[in-house]
Amino acid sequence: MTAIDTLSPDAIAARLSGSPAERAAFVREAADAGVAEAQAVYGQMLLDGTGVAADPVAALGWFTRAAAQHHVMALNMVGRCYDLGWGTRVDKTRAAECYRVAAARGLDWAMYNYATLLALGDGVAEDKPAALALLETVAAMDTGLASAKAINFVGSFAEDGWACERDLARAADCYRQAAEGGDFRGCFNHARMLGAASDIEAALHWLKQAGERGNAAFLAKAEAWLATSEIPAFRTRGVAALREGVAC
Template sequence: MTDAERTAALAGPPEEVARLLLEAAEAGHAEAQLLTGQIYLDGNGVARDAAEALRWFGLAAKAGNPMAMNMIGRCCEHGWGTVIDKALAAQWYRSAADRGLAWGMYNLATLYTLGEGVSEDKAEALNLFERAAALEHAKSINMIGSFYEDGWVAERNLVTAASHYRKAAEGGDFRGQFNHARMLAEAGDLDHARHWLSKMTETATPAFREKARMWMTQQTSPIWHDDLIRAVD
């Protein structure tokens, strides 16, 4: 089941969706077990219960569901229903990644980038981001742009960075949309920069929107004037 199909499966009245999912999950359907874990994690149609979410993710993972493996990693990384254990999170992300799941590759790559739960290894991180990017994972494409912009492992190349940010933006990643807008503005294309900043606000978290706004207000270049800042308000 794709991310879009999962979203559609959860689109009905929450309590009714929860009832149907629980019936299927209890009958042993791994995808339903995964989705049941998600509704318990989100408190969507049921009382929020991270420990119960983790239990359902575990059942789905036991049946071989890669996304469930990834979600167990998320629980271990963030302490949802269990203690924080980033080394264990890395193991679960690797299990998901080894089964071809782009999210598993992305999450494992992030740990390698930061050196959390694993030894810092930006070369391995870039390799994993590139594997996920080949599967059109927008967040990974954005991260590759960051590697080229900052000169991590790869030689610094702003043209390549800009190309990746554009692809990530078009793929719907709000961080990619901000980075794409940032590069457009610096190149003098303020109209398109404003468009992508506005697009970013449709899906960006409140914390990221505030971070983006703060970054813009701290810039000394005249291109970051009130007109562009208002696009993220």
């Protein structure tokens, strides 16, 4: 038994109610004591720089230790590190294998991540039908943002006719659901469809939402697309709405 094991729930809550640095220190104690959940959480803290200096190399180490104890989200995060080069070199094949194993254990985020690699043929043989099946499974799970992102991707399949009949009405409905679920790509895609349907005011609302929620790389591409759009309002008011969201 470790010192962590002797703490009451109230004592643990008190330790977690301190400053970010104090919380990180307590989680580190639990991680050192071998608690898999704490190892996964501390890895995320190191990745994000929450209460501790950001250290993606150390983050990967903690994710790996938790994954060795069969912590499924930690295994997914090992995959993310190899997928995106966080704390290590990019290795899409290794990322795909981590996602595949975690997906087989039912983790929504791993299923989404593995479907993304399958759809693109990144680190694994391209298999769009299998990717679509996984995405539809995650979408039906209704587990929050992972489901919203999956629904958005299902919309892309429908819009482009990947592994299914091209169906713009279904694509538009998927994008609407994804936007309402908080996915920034869904917000942008929903805005695209609304703009094409001449509902500019509604489109501008969702472009602002995309600006508030999107990451820098995505937003740069989104603004470039808007700036050259065939819809005049997107080239002016659309760009302004996206930027307004970023400024919020």
